Amino acid sequence: MKLTIKVWRQKGPKAKGGFKAYSLDHVSEDSSFLEMMDQLNDQLVSGGEEAVHFDHDCREGICGMCSMYINGRPHGPMEQTTTCQLHMRSFKDGDTITIEPWRASAFPVVKDLVVDRSAFDRIIQAGGYVSVGTGGVPDANEIPIPKKIADEAFNAATCIGCGACVAACKNASAMLFTSAKVSQLAMLPQGQVERKERALNMVAQMDEEGFGACTNTGACAAECPVGIDLTNIARLNREYFGASVSTEE
């Protein structure tokens, strides 16, 4: 198929960016979206123009690196699908596809479609762990965990840290991301000891990074490529208020 690709080009963090349109022919329907981008880049480089920079690595929907805002939606039109797993059979011959980076002040643009998501790492560093050192831990089957709880904790733990939730939110809130980690650990027996501090510290870090407030529009969960559920946000709210009340006592 033949496409027009309208893509955000920005030379560096401080440079002014803007859209540029390219036309691209002979795109296979079986190509992935990123393979289409490879094809575009091959065309650009062969013609002496620098490649469009974008983040990607696993191309299997699990590393969370790919991050394109496609036709007004993070990761494009397919539900529960990362950019790298989107295939060109979702588009039609003659389409114009608009591609932008994630837009959020906590995710500054580095170049073209690449943004800086290190704020997410710092939120995890604020408490997204169980404080056990290596060695000296009990046998893995010592504490049985009901399957239902283990499965629910697993679901929350599958967040890939891509940031689509932030990009989808009009306030650029990081609640869905933060709540997924808080929930996972709040549900498991291993996470109980540090449960309160964890919720307080991770929320404080989230605010400090400049993510916006959550106004419960649910846009985040609608665009999350792995289906992280809104109930996690509800749980985070309970954890947070529970913890604030008890620390005030």
Place this chain on the structure above:
Amino acid sequence: MSNPFTSKQPEGPLAEKWSQHKFNMKLVNPANKRKYDVIVVGTGLAGASAAASMAELGYNVKAFCFQDSPRRAHSIAAQGGINAAKNYQNDGDSVFRLFYDTIKGGDYRSREANVYRLAEVSVNIIDQCVAQGVPFAREYGGLLDNRSFGGAQVSRTFYAKGQTGQQLLLGAYSALSRQVANGKVKLYTRTEMLDLVMVDGKARGIVTRNLITGEIESHSAHAVVLASGGYGNVFYLSTNAMGSNATAAWRAHRRGAYFANPCYTQIHPTCIPVSGDHQSKLTLMSESLRNDGRVWVPKSQEDAEAIRKGEKKATDIAEDARDYYLERRYPAFGNLVPRDVASRNAKYVCDEGRGVAPSGLAVYLDFADAIKRDGQKTIEGKYGNLFAMYEKITGENPYEVPMKIFPAVHYTMGGLWVDYNLMTNIEGLYATGESNFSDHGANRLGASALMQGLADGYFVIPYTIGNYLATMPYDKVSTDHEAFKTAEGEVKERIQKLLSIKGKRTVESLHKELGKVVWDYCGMSRNAEGLEMALGKVKELREEFWSNINVLGGENELNMELEKAMRVADFLELAELMMVDARNRDESCGGHFREEHATEEGEAKRDDENFAYVAAWEWNGVGNAPTLHKENLEFENVKLTQRSYK
């Protein structure tokens, strides 16, 4: 001063070697640990676990990765599971059995003592991960669930749906993040190691490029640990992440570290077949699928031909016209034979003209019987995300039509040579995880890479590095030292050279071409003649690369074309070594299949008399023949036999 080229396997009975060795090792007093700096390159399972554990002990750690976050290391993509000899299923598993399966699975080309230690600490890994909050799959009673994997007749694989690597890596990442918060680990993301720095013959630091600003920087330390992953992307198409590369290990090799068994690469039997020229990578369908999926092709070429032409569908082929060739040839292991065996058999049936995709290069993996037996819900619970992924990529629904699969490059058993302490032949330079050659011999069993990465990082290197550091003075080497300045200069020169060629070829196109040569001549099967010819082709490609590539953009900015060019440049040298090694190893073993050496049944035929050794290669400069060092493998606890999975 180099680390003598001996394996340093401890004396004594197999089962006591590791405890005895731990007791004999020198210790660093807790208060003195903070006087030592350790560099860890890589934040995958091997690197993150090592960095976190060493920081907990008190060492100052600097951790590096080229992605934007440690959590995105390629380990995240591992699907199926992790082995451990817990014997929770009471099905006769034991440390010795896991050891035995791994040695046998590796076709008797690995070191006994290393493999035994791996099996021994495997049980601690599961405990550790559960304590971190890793949500492994559980049974209704709340205890941990297991599944079986290829090459084993017990259920010892722990898993978290099809996302085991993700959950284990996020566990290690959380431990790492805790140490970052404690100030014991300094994290360098989007930072790529481009050279190793040696002072007085010891590894004392690295030179890196800040991928955002392009700045070339030096980092000094008392020891350097490489946990930089495998080199499967030398084939261009592989199941590895796009960024996976050999540069860290290769640069260490160029500084004197021996590279061991580079020709041992693993071709995974269950990947989604290639669909066209646009393809940039191949997607693995976890081997765990072989627990319930049955592999088959039509018995007749005519049926296969009709399928390829789209005249027939899989479901049109009657039961008695199907050849479940793995079940037929290997009744004991059936669909669960080791990977090399399964891959080779897929190749054979496709060579016979019985492949089922338009390209002729695919076999079926069929779940119809399992769905009939257990219900779609159960199958969905086990493999839901894999089925969804398959559908996204191919547009076909595997609950209704069988999956099509074909082998693809997946893992590299070869890597930097290390002794029992995981130290390379360069003093103070360690290699862990997929970047070393240590535990899998000529073929790795499924669910054993995650085990090895975490064993190395959590339970081996934190001890063995102390034994070395205890002998080191506290003094730091300044990054103004001549050795750092020279290495920095060389890196800058290399970058300048790449940017100034301004030729006509894209880096990508040359990488593709290289990959095809390596796949055709040093892939699933090899022969002396083909290798000879391929060596010539690689040399030509290397010349073409250094005279005719075009890398746009500057050096002082994010420049992904430049990053790729540097990695491909190293692949072009590594490919040659792989072929030299494959040519030298005039036998078949595990994943290394020399067509000249097959049994009557088409299995790999080893030559234990002449090749029961590790081939460790020393670099002698571009285009010069490397020097071969042999580490003879001795087997005291297992009997070498022709592998049989009948």
